Amino acid sequence: MKIGMGSDHGGYELKEFIKEYLTSKQYEVIDYGTYSLESVDYPDYGEKVAHGVVSGEIEIGIIMCGTGIGISIAANKVKGIRAAVVSEEFSARMAKAHNNANILAMGGRVVGKDLAKSIVDAYLNAEFEGDRHQRRIDKIMNIENN
Ligand code: RB5
Numbered sequence: 001m002k003i004g005m006g007s008d009h010g011g012y013e014l015k016e017f018i019k020e021y022l023t024s025k026q027y028e029v030i031d032y033g034t035y036s037l038e039s040v041d042y043p044d045y046g047e048k049v050a051h052g053v054v055s056g057e058i059e060i061g062i063i064m065c066g067t068g069i070g071i072s073i074a075a076n077k078v079k080g081i082r083a084a085v086v087s088e089e090f091s092a093r094m095a096k097a098h099n100n101a102n103i104l105a106m107g108g109r110v111v112g113k114d115l116a117k118s119i120v121d122a123y124l125n126a127e128f129e130g131d132r133h134q135r136r137i138d139k140i141m142n143i144e145n146n
Helices: 014-025 041-053 068-076 089-097 114-124 132-145
Strands: 002-007 028-031 059-066 083-085 103-108
Touching: 002 014, 002 041, 014 028, 014 059, 014 114, 041 068, 041 083, 041 132, 059 068, 068 083, 068 103, 083 089, 089 114, 103 114
Parallel strands: 002 028, 002 059, 059 103, 083 103
Antiparallel strands: none
């Protein structure tokens, strides 16, 4: 599975840590930046990863900023994106199972590194349940078209 990652400076260290974790698990990771701790604007990176998902270059995205909030809001502005910001495993699992989130967002200043690994595992190992959840997602996606 090809996973795209992106962050601002507030999520940079967590991005690097999770990138290494995913690579060690044989996932192919495309890093859309940022590439240092220098201050940058999170919308730029949320948008890059979101475009990677909708273009099909990557299957899912994992994004971070200080809280995960700003970068997820930015990513969700791109048509077709369902970015979920989570800080514990249950929501990470539900984000896939019920919401079929195609981007997972976390806060580099919110979650610790080991928790972030568990969150990523919970999200990646979950399966979308479809059925009534698909109907609800269709309604969400219809909002974009109106
Ligand atoms: C940057 O200082 C910070 O505002 C950003 O990383 C993020 O937390 C925004 O939502």
